[in-house]
Structures are given as C-alpha cells and as structure tokens.
Amino acid sequence: MLAHRTTLFKSSGTAAARVAAKAAAASGRDIIDLTAGEVWSDLAPSVRDGAIAAINRNLNRYTDTVGLLELRQALASKISAETAQPWSVDEIAVTSGAKQALFNAAMALLTPGDEVLIPAPYWSTFPAQVGIAGGTPVFIETRNSNYVPRLMDLAAAVTSKTKAIVVNTPNNPTGTIYDRGTLAGIAQLAIDQDLWIIFDECYGAFAHDPHTHQSIVSVAPGARDRTLIVNSFSKSLALTGWRIGYLAGPAPVISAVKALQSHTTSNPNVIAQHALLHFLERGDPAFQLQLRRQVTKARVLGLSILSALSLVPPPAAQGGFYFYLDLTELLRCTNRPGRKFTADDVVNLLMDAAVATVSGTAFGDPAGVRLSYGVDLELLDRGLRLLTAALNAWTRTIDCKAPAIEEG
Incomplete structure (x- = not known):
C-alpha cells in the first residue's frame, strides 16, 4: 500500500x-x-566553455552540499546587485533547479496544518509541494483582477494558521507581472501578519516593454528577513535540462536547507555548477x-x-x-x-x-x-x-x- x-x-x-x-x-x-x-x-557559449573546461579538468567529485563556495559568492553578488541589498554566501543554496529550491523552502518552513496563500491560476508544483510538506494551500482567485491578486483578498484569507504567501512574477501560467504597488502591499501584509514570502522569479529575465520585473526585496527592504528568493537558469539561459537553480534567504533557513539537501540530492551536478560559475564570472551579453x-x-x-x-x-x-x-x-x-x-x-x-x-x-x-x-x-x-x-x-x-x- x-x-x-x-x-x-x-x-x-x-x-x-x-x-x-x-x-x-x-x-x-x-x-x-x-x-x-x-x-x-x-547553449550560451560561455556556459558550454565552462562545462567543457570542467570536464577537461576531471572535476568529478562532491562539492559542498549547497554548492561551490565560489559559485555562491558569485550568486550573492548577482542578487545583491539585483535587489540593492547585501547578500552573503551563507544566505545562498545552489539547488537542482528551482523545483528543489521550492521543495527545500516548503520542507524548511512548514509544519503540518500550516496554510500557504497561492494566487490562482498557479504553477501546479506550488500546491503539490505544500501538500507534501503537510501544509494546506489556500487559493486566491485572480481571474477577475487581471490575474493580479487583490490585497483585500489576500488579507481576508489570512488565518491563525497562515504561514506564507507565494509570489510568482512574472507569473506562470498567466505571464502577468506584479507592479510595485502590489509587491509593496504584499510585503506589508507579510510584515503585519508575520508571514514568509516565497518569491519565485524564474521568468524575471523576460519582462516585455513597458513592463519591468522587480524583486519584492528591492521594493520593500523591510521584508528582506522574511523572504525566500527562488530562481534558476532554466529559462534565462535556456538550460531546462541542466537542473541548476538557487534559493536565497536568511542564514538560519539556508542552514536548515543545507541539512535537508544533504539527505536528499546532496550537491547539484558539479559540471553544471562550474559551467554556471564560468558564465557568472565572464558573462555572455x-x-x-x-x-x-x-x-x-x-x-x-x-x-x-x-x-x-x-x-x-x-x-x-x-x-x-x-x-x-x-x-x-x-x-x-x-x-x-x-x-x-x-x-x-x-x-x-x-x-x-x-x-x-x-x-x-x-x-x-x-x-x-x-x-x-x-x-x-x-x-x-x-x-x-x-x-x-x-x-x-x-x-x-x-x-x-x-x-x-x-x-x-
């Protein structure tokens, strides 16, 4: 059974x-x-070159569970530049794609019975992973508000069991980008109600004029210590099959994620890590x-x-x-x-x-x-x-x- x-x-x-x-x-x-x-x-030429160089150097052994130190340093610099907030290596975990980052976040934050607010339509992995962690997804309908959650609807859904809000922008599946006012309002709600924000920005590289993608952390710095940023290079570098992403958040959460990941996948693929490091160091504009x-x-x-x-x-x-x-x-x-x-x-x-x-x-x-x-x-x-x-x-x-x- x-x-x-x-x-x-x-x-x-x-x-x-x-x-x-x-x-x-x-x-x-x-x-x-x-x-x-x-x-x-x-493939991006710099990614391909980095992978080939790693193979030629016979790099075939374990790295740190949450990724190469040099890669986490490069990612910390990247996120610091994107959010106008300082990030350090102990706040970064490299994962096997964004799905593992989300799974790690759910397992580290949720206890059975916790509720998570998820705007609908939603990427199906969000409620599935909440359920695996023992939590309960609470869906916020957005079809009547141009696929952007209304703050009044989010606030009305908060209960004593609510633990987190999922914010996915640019959104999958709708393609909607949340504006600054919406992001600031969600951040303030999270602060007022003592909630976590799971901020999935995997499609952030593709914002179409006149719309712009902004991190909730840069819009609302006060939410920095309660936000987990989920991202990957699957979309931005067309690397879906390489399974390389990251989770950024407060050091205690990343420490818990490191322990969890040590018992699930251990470190992400070492060749993919070196390929990504090569890209981050050299760029490929x-x-x-x-x-x-x-x-x-x-x-x-x-x-x-x-x-x-x-x-x-x-x-x-x-x-x-x-x-x-x-x-x-x-x-x-x-x-x-x-x-x-x-x-x-x-x-x-x-x-x-x-x-x-x-x-x-x-x-x-x-x-x-x-x-x-x-x-x-x-x-x-x-x-x-x-x-x-x-x-x-x-x-x-x-x-x-x-x-x-x-x-x-």
Whole structure:
C-alpha cells in the first residue's frame, strides 16, 4: 500500500501535456507542441566553455552540499546587485533547479496544518509541494483582477494558521507581472501578519516593454528577513535540462536547507555548477541579448495572430514566454443545459487540430489555456494559425445571444 502523501498530488499537468503531445507525434501525427516551458535555443557559449573546461579538468567529485563556495559568492553578488541589498554566501543554496529550491523552502518552513496563500491560476508544483510538506494551500482567485491578486483578498484569507504567501512574477501560467504597488502591499501584509514570502522569479529575465520585473526585496527592504528568493537558469539561459537553480534567504533557513539537501540530492551536478560559475564570472551579453530578442519577436508574432480570435481577448503576455488565453466568454456561450464545457474540451479540440496546449485545469483554472511561444518561429506561426482557425470555426457554431447557464 502506498503512503498517504501520494494521494495529495498527481503528476504535473504541464508534464502530462508534454507526454500527450509526444504520444500523438509518436503515433504518426504532425503535432505542433506548444506545451513546454522552455525556450528553444543553443547553449550560451560561455556556459558550454565552462562545462567543457570542467570536464577537461576531471572535476568529478562532491562539492559542498549547497554548492561551490565560489559559485555562491558569485550568486550573492548577482542578487545583491539585483535587489540593492547585501547578500552573503551563507544566505545562498545552489539547488537542482528551482523545483528543489521550492521543495527545500516548503520542507524548511512548514509544519503540518500550516496554510500557504497561492494566487490562482498557479504553477501546479506550488500546491503539490505544500501538500507534501503537510501544509494546506489556500487559493486566491485572480481571474477577475487581471490575474493580479487583490490585497483585500489576500488579507481576508489570512488565518491563525497562515504561514506564507507565494509570489510568482512574472507569473506562470498567466505571464502577468506584479507592479510595485502590489509587491509593496504584499510585503506589508507579510510584515503585519508575520508571514514568509516565497518569491519565485524564474521568468524575471523576460519582462516585455513597458513592463519591468522587480524583486519584492528591492521594493520593500523591510521584508528582506522574511523572504525566500527562488530562481534558476532554466529559462534565462535556456538550460531546462541542466537542473541548476538557487534559493536565497536568511542564514538560519539556508542552514536548515543545507541539512535537508544533504539527505536528499546532496550537491547539484558539479559540471553544471562550474559551467554556471564560468558564465557568472565572464558573462555572455551577446547570447542573452539574442535570447531576449528571439522571445520578443515570437511574442510580437503571436500577439498579431491571436488578435484574430473571436470571443477570446488578447493575452497580456507581460512577462515570460506564455500566452494565457481567457476562455471565459467562449465557454459561457458554449455551455448548454446538461453540457458544461471546460478548458479540457478546448485542449482536446486543439489537439484534433494538431496543436498541443496545456489546459488551465492544470493551474486551477477551468477557463484558461496556456501556450508557449518559446518554440521555433515557423512552428509558432503555423501552430497559432491552426489554433485561431479551430477556435474561430467553433465560435461560428455558437449563438452567443443565448442566455448564460446559471452556475450551481
């Protein structure tokens, strides 16, 4: 018999969508896969050179559990520059990707019964890891406020059991970037209610004009001692398969994380660590500029194509590399007595049209669909045109003058 904790979560919805896309392709179908949370790119030259140099030096032994001292020093300098706050090596843990950083944070902070506020739609790993740690996720609906949590809703959800707030900006899946006022308000709420802030900024390298990404620590320095910063290089350097990230926070938390990590994975991959150190020491501005231009070009192309959608408003796509389609009006017009459509139905319709997407149900939202625009531009163009044609064809069969079905 399996442990009870296995009933608290299921496989990642985004991973399941990727598997479905691959299975369809393996069956011989020409599927355009817009499910993956990654940018298609070659390696950054400095990362490749650093990895090759480490291999040539026969670097194959353990490092410190939470990463090379030199790498943590480089990361402390990076975060200090980004937040305008001083950070030291004993406040940094290098992890096997952002998922391990989040897992470490949940295990170090939460005791059974603790509640964690999570704005919805949310990345499915947030509530899953809270549950594994024995905590209870409390979801804050944001669909009616442009996918940004209202401070009044967060404050109303706080109870004597609330331990932390998850802040994910730029947001996965919605692409929303929280403004300074929202960040300052969340920080003040955390200070007033003695809460931790888990600040996930993994998509921070991709903020699209006129929007800018800002660290909650730089906006509200008073929240510095209650904030855990989670980041990785999976997105910013297109290194999803390398599994290298970090957690930054107060030294006592990092000390607890070090002990925990010593009994789980131990140190992250040594070659990836040296490759990243090489990048941080030398930089690679040409590569980073090229990657940002690639993502920006894809965003512009995608928004142009998606503007032809009926009953689906243009996605915000303020940051990251996802288009998140709000299907509320489309589904309202589609629903009839005895048949209520959800995002899952739309995803199935799109798969029939040879486009693989991720249903919003994976993110706690039955009325959304996520599309990645980190793919090859030609594939993106074809995929979004097929998607637009399929949804508009469906729309033409709908009499939207019919009254909406009452909920309940």
